[in-house]
Amino acid sequence: MTDRRALQTQLEQGIDALGLSLPAEAVPRLLDYQALLERWNGTYNLTAIRAPGEMITRHLLDSLAILPFVQGASLADLGTGPGLPGIPLAIAAPGRQILLVDSNGKKVRFLREAIRSLKLEGVRAVQARVEEVEGEFDCVTARAFASLADMLAWGGHLLAPQGIWLAMKGKSPDEELPGVPDGFKVNGIHTLNVPGLGAAERHLVVLGRAGW
Incomplete structure (x- = not known):
């Protein structure tokens, strides 16, 4: 079992490297989420x-890297799995109504336990x-849910x-961009530098409805 203090240091350094300022209680709650995921993972194979x-690098920091782009009062996280990025975003920026969507029953049972035990309001x-x-x-x-074409075809109706x-x-x-359905547009593609990932690439595609 990795020492929690070492994980806290890793997480805090990563948050600093991302240039984020989080609520005082965010770090311990993120670590509680990681510990819960680790515990359930032994039985349910969630990740x-x-x-x-x-987990700190590839789940928490990877999720938090998109926080500067998140906006609005409500968020839907599609194909969330064990709550990524939805739960880290809920902890890092509370006050937003968040819906976590997954078709896998085991993962949704974990999500409901995480919401209950972490006291995630509005989630x-x-x-x-x-x-x-x-x-x-x-x-x-x-x-990492689906191609841009598929995710917008399946879930595009959810976007305000x-x-x-x-x-x-x-x-x-780049090869997926021609498949973006009519009615949607790519507003930007951003390279994300996730602390600890090294040479692994991460990109964020920002899309909106055409005409807005």
């Missing part, structure tokens, strides 16, 4: 990443296919007229 330090989890979800959200996030869609990718998805 292939098992080393605590790797709820639903087990559903993305195309079945209803509502309209100021911000939609999706992390002036909303922002944040698609988290590894390498720059």
